[in-house]
Amino acid sequence: MRFRVSSINVSVDGSSVEVESGADGFKLFTERSIVAMRVNGELRDLAHKVSAGDLIEGVAISSPDGLNILRHSAAHVLAQAVQNINPEAKLGIGPPIKDGFYYDFDVENSFTPEDLKALEKAMERIIRSGQRFIRRVTTDGEARVELSGEPYKLELIGLKGSDLGEGSAEVGAGELTIYDNVDPQSGETVWKDLCRGPHLPNTRMIGNGFALTRVASAYWRGNENNKQLQRIYGTAWPTKDELRAHQERLEEAARRDHRRLGVDLDLFSFPEEIGSGLAVFHPKGGIMRRVMEDYSRKRHEESGYDFVYSPHISKSNLFEISGHLQTYADGMFPPIRMDEEVDEHGNVTKVGQDYYLKPMNCPFHILIYRSQPRSYRDLPLRMFEFGTVYRNEKSGVLHGLTRVRGLTQDDAHLFVTQENMEQELTDVLGFVLGLLKDYGLNDFYLELSTREEGNPKFVGSDEIWNTATATLEKVAADSGLELVPDPGGAAFYGPKISVQARDAIGRTWQMSTIQLDFNLPERFDLDYTTSDGSKQRPVMIHRALFGSVERFFGVLTEHYAGHFPPWLAPVQVVGVPIADAFSEYLHHIAAQLRKAGVRVMVDDSDDRMQKKIRNHTMNKVPFMLIAGEDDQKAGAVSFRFRDGSQENGIPVADAIARILKAIEEKVQV
RNA sequence: GCCGACCUGGCGCAAUUGGUAGCGCAUCGCACUUGUAAUGCGAGGGUUAGGGGUUCGAGUCCCCUGGUCGGCUCCA
Incomplete structure (x- = not known):
């Protein structure tokens, strides 16, 4: 009599398959390119045993999920290599990221480039030894004992199920799991890590398409009040050829770097004597900038904008009314104290005035609006200015022309009625996209930044937020462009649409923003007279196409790799x-x-x-x-x-x- | 702001264990007057980011300041 094993039916990549009960992914998928599977939507190791009725899809190594698994597994191998060399190193987290992975370590001395070479060698040995990644379910208590030497892992166990943010690769909402790295010869567990998985079946599958790229430091759990850990970044690909291709893309990006082209083509510089983040434009960069600005002015003029000018400094009072001083004082240059008189004892005999460099143009435009009574007949009122503003950006964030301390916004403020808000937003979006195309960018998508429910930092009534958000959403949808939601990304005073542009090598840059504002009209008590003689508050739309002229200049330089089209080229x-x-x-x-x-x-x-x-x-x-x-x-x-x-x-x-x-x-x- | 690395003529780079700063391009001069990506010869140019310290001696080691780069945090 034949021994009968019970069998079950599962769905594999859409077709029904009969397998013996207790079968795992290795039974279902024999192709080497399948490294994991999705079971009823959940990512699982191939070693996972399937159940009757499961919907199963194979995960190929080159798919987005597969790449993440490859990179996450590479991160584990890196951590193992680090602890082999330095057993004192404490583990942080090690997730996959775009094109690669990182792993954070708490170590006495930070890593050097030589360390990276040694670690790559150590990783190669681990990869070649073909260790298996074995998933093991554990409990809080057991895990705490096993990982007693890993303080950061213990912290993650304590956070399990709560808002984890960055730690989500380690512990998920479900079971707590540890992955053992098992040596295939001895069967011994040679390393382990708290991790929700899944992983490649075997370290050998990481192959030789990986490299360690840089060392950096990062705050534990992304909070600047926490300790900084040492982070090692790596990149990993299914094959060596794909690694090469990735490295070539990086080299191409480096060749386009506007900071380098700015020197090579004699466009601009940042003289140390002036100060960090403050650019000067040389004659060649200057002519380009003038051409860019002239064309923008011409288009604004044709589109019904009024041109205004405002000074670079103002008394503190203006920024107190606008709220900038309360909210963004850290980001503003410190005040210039004027007209103060002090006697020989240091007592103030005449109170002075604090003047600030302006961080924004809006309050000035608002004062122009308020300079006379406004009627609904005046609206929409569109004020445009190339307004130079100064922001005390933290020294560590400065970057070429894309993040500077002195910048010129192509700034406009539109004062509109609730009724013409939608039409105006539609027109502005069309105007923005048309103009960006003229500068040679033509691959866009939109991002809609909305408020976070229940967060008190967002001012204004629910009703007006809802109306405004719905309006922006409609305008965005009508544009036909892809719309990516950005919940919680709104400014405190209103929702916004931002235009994201892809450049010639596929990188995306946030370009224009169109922002609704219910706050400043309130703070400055703006109004207009309606047709029935009553007073109404206008809505403000802030918008900038370039963001800043400097930044846009940098983006175009990289987009064109310095090969500017004739109309922009300094020498034609x-x-x-x-x-x-x-x-x-x-x-x-x-x-x-x-x-x-x-x-x-x-x-x-x-x-x-x-x-x-x-x-x-x-x-x-x-x-x-x-x-x-x-x-x-x-x-x-x-x-x-x-x-x-x-x-x-x-x-x-x-x-x-x-x-x-x-x-x-x-x-x- | 934090962590780390770095700063040598305009630009890109050299300088064995600390032993008196070199090269290429660019610049200037002279010669050459050329059909599609580098003509030849010659010359000038740096108190090694700035300041302080250790040392017989510092580009090299230490400290401070400024700046740059890679990240983190931040970005009205």
């Missing part, structure tokens, strides 16, 4: 004569271009022609016009483009027309 055309004799001919052409407003120069230097071509190629000039005897005889010129391609014998008039057209149409060449 360079004439290169084959020999001195043809210089005059090129000067004649250049004069015509210059007359048409083109930024053109002729390279009369002693350098050889080849050298000139090299120089201007490296300076990323969009058009080179080369002329020698053949061209001069034919009344023609030869184009050379940035990519090295060329077109010879173009009649001068055609060449000029082409250049003018490219500039006019803002195309890239």
